Amino acid sequence: MAELKLLGVSLSPFSRRVEWALKIKGVEYEFVEEELQNKSPLLLESNPIHKKIPVLIHNGKPICESMIIVEYIDETFEGPFILPKDPYDRAIARFWAKFFDEKCMPVMGKALFGSGEESDKAKEELGELIKILENELKDKKFFVGDKFGFADMAGNLMAYWMAIVEEASGNVFVTSEKFPIFCAWRDEYANCSPIKEHFPPREALLAHFNARFQAAAAASASK
Amino acid sequence: MAELKLLGVSLSPFSRRVEWALKIKGVEYEFVEEELQNKSPLLLESNPIHKKIPVLIHNGKPICESMIIVEYIDETFEGPFILPKDPYDRAIARFWAKFFDEKCMPVMGKALFGSGEESDKAKEELGELIKILENELKDKKFFVGDKFGFADMAGNLMAYWMAIVEEASGNVFVTSEKFPIFCAWRDEYANCSPIKEHFPPREALLAHFNARFQAAAAASASK
Numbered sequence A, B: 001m002a003e004l005k006l007l008g009v010s011l012s013p014f015s016r017r018v019e020w021a022l023k024i025k026g027v028e029y030e031f032v033e034e035e036l037q038n039k040s041p042l043l044l045e046s047n048p049i050h051k052k053i054p055v056l057i058h059n060g061k062p063i064c065e066s067m068i069i070v071e072y073i074d075e076t077f078e079g080p081f082i083l084p085k086d087p088y089d090r091a092i093a094r095f096w097a098k099f100f101d102e103k104c105m106p107v108m109g110k111a112l113f114g115s116g117e118e119s120d121k122a123k124e125e126l127g128e129l130i131k132i133l134e135n136e137l138k139d140k141k142f143f144v145g146d147k148f149g150f151a152d153m154a155g156n157l158m159a160y161w162m163a164i165v166e167e168a169s170g171n172v173f174v175t176s177e178k179f180p181i182f183c184a185w186r187d188e189y190a191n192c193s194p195i196k197e198h199f200p201p202r203e204a205l206l207a208h209f210n211a212r213f214q215a216a217a218a219a220s221a222s223k
Helices: A013-025 A041-046 A066-076 A087-113 A116-136 A150-154 A156-169 A180-190 A202-221 B013-025 B041-046 B066-076 B087-113 B116-136 B150-154 B156-169 B180-190 B202-221
Strands: A004-008 A030-033 A055-058 A061-064 B004-008 B030-033 B055-058 B061-064
Touching: A004 A013, A004 A041, A013 A066, A013 A150, A013 A156, A041 A055, A055 A066, A061 A066, A061 B087, A066 A150, A066 B087, A087 A116, A087 A150, A087 A156, A087 B061, A087 B066, A116 A180, A150 A156, A156 A180, A156 A202, B004 B013, B004 B041, B013 B066, B013 B150, B013 B156, B041 B055, B055 B066, B061 B066, B066 B150, B087 B116, B087 B150, B087 B156, B116 B180, B150 B156, B156 B180, B156 B202
Parallel strands: A004 A030, B004 B030
Antiparallel strands: A004 A055, A055 A061, B004 B055, B055 B061
């Protein structure tokens, strides 16, 4: 059997994308929990450029960058397809995956962890981005072909993590009154197999973000 | 025959990636030159989210984002493969394409068009990034499998545009003494068919960047 090792952090949405892809394919793997404050020599040597998780090591060869790993898994192992078969649908899936990673992710970071004016601006911008997603999801269960796939996977931070971060930070970006379609997508997501069996535990994530916001508040108070 | 229309800007490296992919596949297409100060209704309607070139319209369906379009072309048309066949090699090609777009591109922009301190910091950072590329290209003609492909295509700004921008701006980032391997890659690139027949004309690019730097200098002097 192929040796498959995933270097990751179990609460990270980036790691989870890869885990979900492996679960969808039904592939066995060894998960190696990394400490981001004290990265393992194996991680540093497997991803010398970015030094980031996740890294999938397949028969000794490392693959980096979560969505690139997901494509690798999709192309390498049998089982249900993660990217659709049709080239146009694939382009659409990649478009939204890129939108999540390059547009939504940095704005969410600034909205939540930025200071004052930067955070206010980012919150407004985040609302605009969710409006775009709301519009795209009109009449659709998932981003492409009504089947959970590549783009949805890339959107996991917004589909699952965000609500928990909202709770921890006291910032509410999304309500079902304001974004009913986006919320319906989130509900479909939460009920989708085999993803739903492999979310990180809600309580553990909440505790993690509570600690993070408390630390940020303490740092800001002591300035 | 399929109707294939490319909305682009002929001096843009992003447009060129798509043109090169179409040339490699030997596919006929209509090129529609866009004015970025006065975007066509077709562009705005085809890429309503980003409102950016290039957009490939294939049988009425728009595809956006240059490297996503290149993958679409690779998956849709017969002819030489742009991404390698092997999944691991594909992952490596995607890794370097992402590195160019997400790491090199923004740093180059800041190095060239940023002001004072920001620009100085970015110039230093750009040197570090070229060092990474120099190291990766050791003993290789191109990024994957010694054949011009996806990652090289994504690196076109650094392979062709950058030297011209250096000349126009008076900033020299790359010398063959400092980065001999990177320069050897650039030479291979310049001699590679069918790419070399489809670079934008050097003189036109130089005039474009000269005008841009003169305008920036005038704006800065009148502050």
